[in-house]
Amino acid sequence: MPGPYELLLLPFVEYGFMRRALVACFGLAIGCGPIGVFLILRRMSLVGDAMSHAVLPGAAIAFLMFGFSLTAMTIGGFLVGLAVALLAGSVTRLTPLREDASFAALFLISLALGVTLVSSQGSSVDLMHLLFGAILAVDNPALLLIASIASVSVLTLAVIFRALVIECLDPAFLRSVHGGGARFHFLFLVLVVLNLVAGFQSLGTLMTVGLMMLPAASARFWTAGIGPMLVFSACAAFACGYVGLLVSYHANLPSGPSIILTAGALYLLSVAFGRHGGLVSNYLRAPHFQR
Amino acid sequence: MRAPNASIRIDNLTVAYDRHPAVHHLCGAFEAGSMTAIVGPNGAGKSSLLKAIVGLLRPSEGRVDLTGALPHDIAYLPQQAEIDRQFPIPVLDTVAMGFWRRCGAFGAIDGAMRAIARDALAAVGLRGFESRPIGTLSVGQFQRVLFARVMVQDAPVILLDEPFNAIDTRTTDDLLDLVRRWSGERRTIIAVLHDLDQVRSNFPETLLISRERIGWGATADTLTAENLMRARQMSEAWDERAPLCDVHPGRS
Numbered sequence: 001m002p003g004p005y006e007l008l009l010l011p012f013v014e015y016g017f018m019r020r021a022l023v024a025c026f027g028l029a030i031g032c033g034p035i036g037v038f039l040i041l042r043r044m045s046l047v048g049d050a051m052s053h054a055v056l057p058g059a060a061i062a063f064l065m066f067g068f069s070l071t072a073m074t075i076g077g078f079l080v081g082l083a084v085a086l087l088a089g090s091v092t093r094l095t096p097l098r099e100d101a102s103f104a105a106l107f108l109i110s111l112a113l114g115v116t117l118v119s120s121q122g123s124s125v126d127l128m129h130l131l132f133g134a135i136l137a138v139d140n141p142a143l144l145l146i147a148s149i150a151s152v153s154v155l156t157l158a159v160i161f162r163a164l165v166i167e168c169l170d171p172a173f174l175r176s177v178h179g180g181g182a183r184f185h186f187l188f189l190v191l192v193v194l195n196l197v198a199g200f201q202s203l204g205t206l207m208t209v210g211l212m213m214l215p216a217a218s219a220r221f222w223t224a225g226i227g228p229m230l231v232f233s234a235c236a237a238f239a240c241g242y243v244g245l246l247v248s249y250h251a252n253l254p255s256g257p258s259i260i261l262t263a264g265a266l267y268l269l270s271v272a273f274g275r276h277g278g279l280v281s282n283y284l285r286a287p288h289f290q291r
Numbered sequence: 292m293r294a295p296n297a298s299i300r301i302d303n304l305t306v307a308y309d310r311h312p313a314v315h316h317l318c319g320a321f322e323a324g325s326m327t328a329i330v331g332p333n334g335a336g337k338s339s340l341l342k343a344i345v346g347l348l349r350p351s352e353g354r355v356d357l358t359g360a361l362p363h364d365i366a367y368l369p370q371q372a373e374i375d376r377q378f379p380i381p382v383l384d385t386v387a388m389g390f391w392r393r394c395g396a397f398g399a400i401d402g403a404m405r406a407i408a409r410d411a412l413a414a415v416g417l418r419g420f421e422s423r424p425i426g427t428l429s430v431g432q433f434q435r436v437l438f439a440r441v442m443v444q445d446a447p448v449i450l451l452d453e454p455f456n457a458i459d460t461r462t463t464d465d466l467l468d469l470v471r472r473w474s475g476e477r478r479t480i481i482a483v484l485h486d487l488d489q490v491r492s493n494f495p496e497t498l499l500i501s502r503e504r505i506g507w508g509a510t511a512d513t514l515t516a517e518n519l520m521r522a523r524q525m526s527e528a529w530d531e532r533a534p535l536c537d538v539h540p541g542r543s
Contacts, residue, residue: 041378163396166388170374176345177391177444178363184396224424225379 011249018245020143021135021255024202025241027146028211031153031195033234036216037226038157038188042168044099048212050107052196052205054084056114059200064117074145074200081193084110089189093182133204135245135255142201149198153191157230160184165226203256210260211237214267221274240266295447297360297479298323299344303353305536306339313339315502316353316538323359324477326470328484328494330514331522335501337483338370341450344481359447363392366446368437370453370483376426382436383408383421389443411439416465431458438466449473451482455489467493487514501525 002010012018039048058080059073066072084106091102138146157164163184166174174181199208215236219229244259251258272279299321306314314336321327329337342348344355345367357365366389386408387400394400412420415435425433434457441449451470455463471493474480484490490497490510497513499505501522506513 041375043375160396165380166391168375169378169380169385170372170388172347172369172373173388174391175347176365176367176369178346179391179396220379223379225381229379 007250008246011246017136017138018249020138020140021202021245022242023143024135024138024146025245025259026238027143027150028195028199028202028208029215029234029237029241031146031150031198032208032212033215033237034157034230035153035192035195036212036214036237037219037229037233038164038168039192039213040216040220041165041226044103045213045217046100047103048192048196048209050103051081051085051192052209053114054107054110055081055193055196055205057110057117058114060114060117070142070201074197077200077205078193078197080110081196082190085189085193086186089182089186132254133199133202133207133256135202135259138202146198146202149194153195156187156191160187164188203259207256207260210263211240214260214263215240218263218267218270218274221270221276221278224276236266237263295359295476295478296323297364297447298325298358299448299479299481300356300358301340301344301353302356304340304343304350304355305352306336306343306348307351308339310351311533312336312351312502312536314343314500315536317500317504319498319504319507321479321481323479324474325496326474326480326494327496327498328482328490328510329498329500330484330487330490331500331505332525335522335525337500338452340500341367341452341481341483344450357448364446365448365450366441366444367450368441368452368454370456372437374425374433376428376433378425380425381422382412382417382425382428385425385436386411386439386443389440389445392444392446408439408443411442412436414442414469415439416462431462434458435462435466438469442469446478448479449481451480453483453485455484455486463489490514 012022036048039045055077058076058078060076061080062069062072062076084103088099088102088106091097091106092099095102097105163174163179163181166179167181167184171181173179195212196205196208199205199211203211216229216233218236219232223229223232240263241259244262245255247253247262248255248258270278273281275281301317301319301321304314304317305312313334317336317340329340331337339348343350345365346362383405387404389408389411390400390404393404409418409421412418415438417432417435417439420428420432420436425436428436434454438454441451449470455466458466467489470480470482482494484494491514494510496508497510498507499513499518499522502525505522506515506518
């Protein structure tokens with residue numbers, strides 16, 4: 001029977017790839033957790049998912065031009081993701097179409113383009129790698145990329161925090177005081193794309209969305225303010241990364257999905273037992289006050 | 292703040308939806324320091340007029356000229372704020388949004404400003420609500436929070452779109468006192484209202500509108516039985532085969 005040391009720490013002490021994977025999870029959690037909170041507050045929860053599909057043609061074009069180079073594919077994915085985000089954002093601003101619809105339209109176009117490019121050349125095996133990642137193969141340049149993106153996104157969020165909160169809460173107010181809400185919203189969309197690209201190699205774009213949305217959705221059930229939600233979301237994302245890596249190591253499961261399934265378990269627990277609006281708390285009748 | 296002196300000139304303004312006019316060739320002016328009620332039936336273009344003044348709607352013809360104030364100097368309380376009431380933000384922070392003109396996206400909100408926000412909450416009768424999440428407020432209480440935000444905005448021009456809907460009589464009287472106080476500070480006030488008695492006893496000037504201007508001036512002269520009858524005759528339905536408008540009134 002292995003002790004807690006063998007269970008919880010030894011894998012990271014023994015293997016460099018596990019340590020790098022843990023650091024990758026830390027960086028991704030710091031970046032993606034808070035981004036997910038703002039996506040939820042803005043009622044754009046599915047936009048992260050849409051964007052994760054939208055980056056495909058960029059990666060495919062880079063793959064066709066430069067072969068299996070992660071740098072090229074990361075840059076390609078980022079540029080196409082950015083183009084889709086800015087186009088969809090502009091359609092929302094300039095026409096009556098709602099944000100979810102404009103994102104859905106553009107990501108579908110982008111996805112179809114990507115699939116066409118991939119099936120015309122190249123093998124699908126490599127692109128599976130792109131969509132689902134390989135966290136145990138994270139190298140030092142990838143870690144640097146993750147750390148940089150996490151730093152940029154936390155700092156940017158801190159700087160535009162007030163504008164972003166007001167833009168989420170009452171966009172009409174910001175328009176009426178000519179507060180330039182569009183600028184801040186676009187900056188936020190850039191952060192979303194950056195963070196998806198950060199998870200490219202380690203988790204794959206599809207799984208990165210899981211780390212973005214699941215801890216943030218769980219945070220809603222445990223905290224009441226925006227600040228606590230942001231902190232909870234980032235911490236929970238890292239905890240899920242740590243637990244998920246251990247599960248994948250001991251049970252010999254693929255690492256990316258283990259991490260996201262751990263986050264999924266946290267989410268289900270929060271829905272059931274969360275203090276703010278969890279199912280159980282809704283059915284328990286707490287005694288009420290006199291006034 | 293130095294005494295505000297902001298007037299609004301409406302010059303041949305037409306605001307249209309799908310080319311059907313909601314406000315039609317409106318001319319006139321809201322003088323500096325005036326306190327005007329806008330009255331008219333549903334669909335008469337009252338809210339559209341306010342939105343055009345704030346710059347949220349682009350006129351299809353004509354223009355709105357602001358003198359003595361910049362476009363962002365207008366405090367605007369919409370009829371139905373598109374605010375997600377589940378949003379996890381406390382009441383005091385919502386009121387403090389009104390400091391945007393002073394501190395923008397990056398400036399600090401200091402203790403003095405927080406004190407002003409707390410005083411504004413007290414003025415609308417919500418002392419002690421500072422740290423409550425907005426989701427726990429009733430519709431009427433939340434409307435008062437938005438009133439406090441307008442107060443904090445400290446703007447020379449204040450536009451209120453049906454501000455007393457869903458508010459009880461006592462609070463309406465308190466808020467009307469507040470509006471009169473703003474007017475005493477020479478702010479220019481425009482409010483869309485439906486309660487004619489309220490208009491007669493509180494607002495010196497009235498614009499009676501039903502797409503076009505029916506009357507605009509001293510309230511007693513505007514809200515005559517004959518004018519009100521004319522306003523009521525406006526057809527709410529669009530005529531899909533309406534001919535193009537060829538009115539070209541002289542620039543006023």
